Amino acid sequence: MNKANLLDRRQVVSTLLANRKDVVAIGGLGASTNDMCAAGDHARNFYLWGGMGGAAMIGLGLALAQPQLPVLVITGDGEMLMGMGSLATIGLQKPANLSIAVLDNEAYGETGGQTSHTSSAADLVGIARACGINDSRAVTTMAEVEAFAKAVHDISAGPRFANVKIDSANLERILPTRDGAYIVNRIRADLGFQPI
Amino acid sequence: MHARADAADTAPNWPDDIFATLQRFDVRQVPYVPDAGHSRLIQRVLSSFTMRGIALTTEEEGVALLAGAWAGGQRGVLLMQSSGVGNCINMLSLIPILRFPFLTLVTMRGEWGEFNPWQVPMGSTTQGVFELSGVKVLRASHAAEVPVVLEAAAAQAYNALTPTAVLLSQRLIGAKVFTK
Numbered sequence: 001m002n003k004a005n006l007l008d009r010r011q012v013v014s015t016l017l018a019n020r021k022d023v024v025a026i027g028g029l030g031a032s033t034n035d036m037c038a039a040g041d042h043a044r045n046f047y048l049w050g051g052m053g054g055a056a057m058i059g060l061g062l063a064l065a066q067p068q069l070p071v072l073v074i075t076g077d078g079e080m081l082m083g084m085g086s087l088a089t090i091g092l093q094k095p096a097n098l099s100i101a102v103l104d105n106e107a108y109g110e111t112g113g114q115t116s117h118t119s120s121a122a123d124l125v126g127i128a129r130a131c132g133i134n135d136s137r138a139v140t141t142m143a144e145v146e147a148f149a150k151a152v153h154d155i156s157a158g159p160r161f162a163n164v165k166i167d168s169a170n171l172e173r174i175l176p177t178r179d180g181a182y183i184v185n186r187i188r189a190d191l192g193f194q195p196i
Numbered sequence: 197m198h199a200r201a202d203a204a205d206t207a208p209n210w211p212d213d214i215f216a217t218l219q220r221f222d223v224r225q226v227p228y229v230p231d232a233g234h235s236r237l238i239q240r241v242l243s244s245f246t247m248r249g250i251a252l253t254t255e256e257e258g259v260a261l262l263a264g265a266w267a268g269g270q271r272g273v274l275l276m277q278s279s280g281v282g283n284c285i286n287m288l289s290l291i292p293i294l295r296f297p298f299l300t301l302v303t304m305r306g307e308w309g310e311f312n313p314w315q316v317p318m319g320s321t322t323q324g325v326f327e328l329s330g331v332k333v334l335r336a337s338h339a340a341e342v343p344v345v346l347e348a349a350a351a352q353a354y355n356a357l358t359p360t361a362v363l364l365s366q367r368l369i370g371a372k373v374f375t376k
Binding site: 024026046050051052053054055057058059060061062063064065066069083085086088089092093180181183184185187188191193196 | 224225248250251252253254256257258259260261262263264265266267268269270272286287289290293294295296355357
């Protein structure tokens with residue numbers, strides 16, 4: 001395994017969200033949701049503290065409900081592996097406004113750094129493409145991250161998928177709110193929906 | 197995969213009753229894992245202009261999808277068979293945490309004249325799994341009661357955010373017939 005030039009996860013996520021405008025962002029269980037918070041709390045951040053494997057599907061539900069809004073799922077390799085079938089479901093629906101970025105450190109960082117399947121066997125880019133997500137990118141440079149961040153705003157050309165190789169550094173945890181009803185209702189309010 | 201005993205010539209109306217209720221409650225996203233008992237309803241959904249049928253690879257995807265749909269302002273309903281309920285368990289934890297309206301319609305296997313013993317264990321625990329997971333269970337066993345049960349289920353799920361599963365009995369659907 002060549003570990004040279006791996007990207008910094010916080011830098012990747014702040015770049016993805018730097019010019020977010022109307023993006024709704026979903027952070028998968030694990031460090032990804034913390035990275036999203038570290039980039040700055042936002043009313044349209046959907047932080048997950050559970051439901052491992054569900055991030056991409058939450059993104060699909062949102063993307064289908066709001067086809068005029070860019071929806072961006074930011075999650076980890078372990079979380080994505082658990083929800084791998086959802087790539088086939090997304091490939092079938094082809095929501096043009098949905099983007100998925102996987103922060104791939106090839107490890108289960110939250111549970112002791114155990115090696116994940118992406119370290120030597122599973123190729124998430126190949127899987128996403130084979131599931132019908134034609135725009136599937138292997139990302140290894142910040143320039144490619146910037147290009148993907150721009151593409152997220154093109155709501156006519158998705159779905160798109162990026163697997164971003166990041167380093168396995170354990171960073172200080174920046175914890176978002178863990179009140180799920182608050183998170184959902186804050187997004188709904190920002191999109192103009194009233195409480196029930 | 198296999199036809200049910202009641203083939204097209206005796207096609208029941210209750211799936212149309214379900215469709216009408218879902219339409220009236222403005223249900224927009226309909227994730228499903230196919231089941232013979234749901235085939236007519238799935239057909240209606242896929243040919244609808246207001247609903248979107250979303251084929252899943254596994255049922256838990258549907259739970260997460262409905263959470264996203266609600267955050268984006270839409271209601272949904274999850275269609276599955278009883279064996280799929282077990283696949284959902286951890287994802288059901290999203291429902292009380294995120295407080296989104298959850299309605300699922302479950303065609304039952306493993307009861308009422310079942311031929312396949314492999315369906316029985318999960319069919320027997322379906323109701324218990326839901327109840328332990330905080331989902332209220334209603335059941336319809338006869339075609340005539342489907343409209344009122346659906347009405348009650350949709351009302352409490354969408355108006356009162358009471359997570360609700362409707363079990364559509366194998367007695368209602370007809371036990372699957374296996375022929376060589």
